[in-house]
Amino acid sequence: MLRGLRAHLFYDGxxxxxxxxxxxxxxxxxxxxxxxxxxxxxxNARDQMSVTKPALTGTGFSIWATPRSPKGWEALLRYDHLKPNTEFDTQTRNRTILGVSYWFPHQGSVSTALMLDYDGQTFDNFTPALPAQKKIALHALVSF
Structure with a gap:
């Protein structure tokens, strides 16, 4: 069961x-x-765009999963929570992505799939206020 578990660490300075x-x-x-x-x-990010501007620190996390069935169905589940500036603790960006896809049976070396998804974002306590964004999309994939 733990065979598929991996940990990754990236640093950019x-x-x-x-x-x-x-x-x-x-x-x-x-x-x-x-x-x-x-x-x-x-x-965890720290940015100082110029020596005359203060440094900004931001944090966030993302959790996601793609469960799939043996019959070709697959789900996309993702939630992001970001604080672009930790000095304004109530200022957050939240994003939820929910999708369902179907992988058609293989035709030779060709893979084909369709996915319908919802992508919703909210921006809490930003100045100026930012409206919530909601998108629904149909995606197609053909790989050969």
Whole structure:
């Protein structure tokens, strides 16, 4: 069961200009199985766009899963929660993606799928206020 468990760590440290740091730490844990792929990602970011501007620190996480059935059906479940500036603790961006797809039976080396999904985002306590975004989309994939 733990054979499909993986951990990943990424660090990026550079600068926009001299003495204006940009740092990223991203950690994730993923699980891969024939009927389920899932993961959890964590982000910690620090940006200082210029030496005359203050440094901003942001944090966030994402959790996702793609369960699938042996009959060709697959779901996409994802939730993101980001705080772009931790000094304003109530300022958050939340995103929810829910989808269902069907993988058609293989025709030789060709894979074909259709996916219908909902993508909703909310922006809490931003100035100026940002409206919620809601999208529904139909995606097609043909791979050969």
């Amino acid at each position: 550079d600068s926009y200009v001299q003495d204006a740091e940009r740092k990223r730490v991203i950690g994730s844990v993923t699980f891969e199985h024939h009927y389920l792929n899932a993961g959890f990602d964590y982000l």
